[in-house]
Amino acid sequence: MENVQDKDHQTLLREPRLPIEPVNRLIEPLSRFLHVESASGIVLVLVTAVALLLANSSFSDSYLRFWQTSLSLSVGPWQMSYSLQHWVNDGLMAVFFFVIGLEVKRELVLGELKNLQAAIIPLVAALGGMVVPAALYLVLQWGEAGQRGWGMPMATDIAFVVGCLAILGSRVPKSLRVLLLTLAIVDDIGAILVIAIGYTDGLHLSALAWGFGGIGLIWLLLQIGVRSLPLYVLLGLGVWLGFHESGVHATIAGVILGVMTPAQAWISQGLLAEFVQKLGDVLQGNSGLLEDERQALVESVTVAAQESTSPVERLEAALHPWVGFGIMPLFALANAGIPIQGAGFRESIVIALVLGLTVGKPVGILLFSGVAVLLGWAKLPDDITWGILGASGILAGIGFTMSLFIAGLALTGALLDAAKLGILIASMVSAGLGMLLLVWLLPRPGQPSLTNTSLTTAE
DSSP, X not given: OHHHHHHHHHHHHSOOOOOOOHHHHHHHHHHHHHTOHHHHHHHHHHHHHHHHHXXXXXXXXXXHHHTTOEEEEEETTEEEEEEHHXXXXXXXXXXXXXXXXXXXXXXXXXXXXXXXXXXXXXXXXHHHHXXXXXXXXXXXXXXSGGGGGTTGGGOOOHHHHHHHHHHHGGGSOHHHHHHHHHHHHHHHHHHHHHHHXXXXXXXXXXXXXXXXXXXXXXXXXXXXXXXXXXXXHHHHHHHHHHHHHHSSOTHHHHHHHHHHSOOSOSSOHHHHHHHHHHHHHHHTTOSOOOHHHHHHHHHHHHHHHHHTSOHHHHHHHHHHHHXXXXXXHHHHHHHSOOOOOGGGGGOHHHHHHHHIIIIIHHHHHHHHHHHHHHTTSOOOOTTOOHHHHHHHHHHTTOOHHHHHHHHHHHOOHHHHHHHHXXXXXXXXXXXXHHHHHHHHHSOOTTSOOOOOOOOOOOO
16 A cells, blocks of 8 residues: 555656657757757867868869858848858857857856856956967067957857867866856957957947947836847847947947846746646636636746746757857858968968967966965865866867957958968867866866865965
């Protein structure tokens, strides 16, 4: 008798599941793959390899011409006509930057950047990882044609860093994962500011006013509680168009809109529980509600279930697969395919970028972090040594996506090809060397964690 009761109790506790259709058995493995963060880094590596192979094969001319194919949009006398590469870089990448904005907002409100004391090390490390590489690059390129590309060695590619950490698996302590991801996000904020300040040519104030007018309208609608996603998408397109026509790079609109997105849920978990409990009474026939009232309650529960998570969380979850497996690979296909020639390796800009990313990044991260610890502003987490931080700094030299993006804004022609080559070489060296050092320095499973030796001044 007790066994029967135990089984009944287990049945009641069993988590309810939606019905499984045959198509779900086909889609579910793909869905799981698309939601694994490291998978997007693997796809990005494969697509980059494909782009390089095509650009250096007998199909090179056709491949490179394809991305210059003109694509036009027109309404009456108004027309926009740009190459496919431009639509990817200025259009689709605005969605990528929107997701970056969402990540920044989440970190500021809910994540590591919410607690300033905990965020000091990654903030200071990120600052060093931007200032020192840019300074080293400028020293090597001062007075040269590539001087304008000083922002290229400042970035860290989140997708590749996450992929590398995933390969190392459980050996990576949570504190190191948080530090690296926070550092990469702060790097992205810095790169966004670099794009906005350093690579804006000739402002059209009327178009810029249109863009900021749209932002103001979105802010007003958020304040009065409008929650219509299609309306915000339409207004967001208007903001993007205003920035695009103003001379300020259009992707900045994506960042601003991402940061404006609410990070707090509209419905609390407690209120959702009340709705669900009331719905349970209705389904068991204990509510006494009329048919119309029952339907209204079901609709309210549907809205409450959706609004119990914040817009930032919902949009991140919805857009990450599209960005990681669609937009970023397309960007790599459109920008990473460069004809590699022997002479290109000797270009001064290639050397400047390789040194900026592989040397400047770890030096800047270690130098600024060391100063912060010596001044007593912060301390390293107990399971991160200075050696591990240095190896992580090398890994942060994987610039790729953002570095290629800035290169496309700063340079043209053969100089742009040379810069892309430098970014690819630096990213590969940083990934390989950083991974090897972390494999050597991180404790193996079951091995006691190392404790860091803090930098202190003699008393």
